[in-house]
Amino acid sequence: MTGSAYKLLVLDIDGTLLGKDGNILAEDREALARVSDSGIKVSLSTGRAVQACTQVLDELSLDGYHIFCDGALVYSPAYQSEVYVQALDKTVLKRAVEFAHVHEMGIDFYSATRYFVERETWSAVVHRDFFGIPPTVTDFDEICERETIIKAGLVATSPEEVTMARRFHLEFGDRLHFSWVTTPSYPGVDFINVVAPGVSKGRGLEALTAHLGITPAETVAIGDGNNDISLLSSAGLAVAMGNATSGAKEVADYVTLDVERGGVAAAIKKLLL
Known part of the structure; x- marks a missing residue:
């Protein structure tokens, strides 16, 4: 599948977008803006709760739906709307x-x-x-x-x-x-x-893509941790960061540079733009 055939880019935050200093590299931010301008939606998929993502969402001007809490919640802070939630019993x-x-x-x-x-x-x-x-x-x-x-x-x-x-x-x-x-x-x-049991980023991706009217096969996912494995396994194209765990790299189609070297931007330029 060519880059233009993908409809959604989903990426992790910590260890993928944010490195040691907790900031997004300029080249990553610029590459993500170009992805959005090309018509491909950009969503976050993170273990963080909604409240811990405000700064990242604002910096990247992302107002759509995102996967939070390791897949337990698919929610848009901008619209204050949830499309999927698995609460604790x-x-x-x-x-x-x-x-x-x-x-x-x-x-x-x-x-x-x-x-x-x-x-x-x-x-x-x-x-x-x-x-x-x-x-x-x-x-x-x-x-x-x-x-x-x-x-x-x-x-x-x-x-x-x-x-x-x-x-x-x-x-x-x-x-x-x-x-x-x-x-x-x-x-x-x-x-x-x-x-909750059964929750994963992969299931969150299924809920997100269903809401958007696309399939997981039309998605590119980027991550670095073991909690990203289900996300990477569910996506049409899986990218592991250079600093990713061995488990994440094993299920990836492509391994990019590490987070401190602009791995997100490098993957976007090679695979989507």
Whole structure:
């Protein structure tokens, strides 16, 4: 399939668009603008919640639908409209809160539009300072009842927190889907996305393309992490970053440059423009 036959470009954020300094390279931004000008839609596909993507969406002037929370939500912040959502089961959510309280484990929760914490944590500071998201401090027992929670998040900054996150994963691995991801902006820190079972970026892509009236085969996907494997496997053309995991590279049709060298722009110029 030629570049002009593709209707949609979907790409990850951390490790794909954003490198160590947390900024989009000028060449990547310019290449994405040219893709949009050519008539190909551009969407993000990320483990981040909606609120953590505002700056990227604004910088790239993307006002369409995007895949958030590792595929649990397909949503347009510009239109405030969702076309697909897989929320956490409230009974499982209550059990997760109980586990966090008993073990004094930090955990965050996200609805489509809000970010919740019970107390000030390193994660809350990062969300406020890096993402520009002020947390809503609330009693988690209450949000289990009144909110539709799409994603839970754990952050492990020490061996002790990694051990606790693994205990949580062991306890709930049969009732929730876990993806362990990293970002170049915070080396050595594990970000654990927790969503409903069966959720994946690949399923999010199916929902997004169905809404747009196209097929996944008409999509180009770019990613770097293991949580991108289902996305890459579902797309018509799969591109792995040079800094991608071995698993992502194995399912890719093409491996581009790494994130610090403008891998997104290089792939676009070779495959789409």
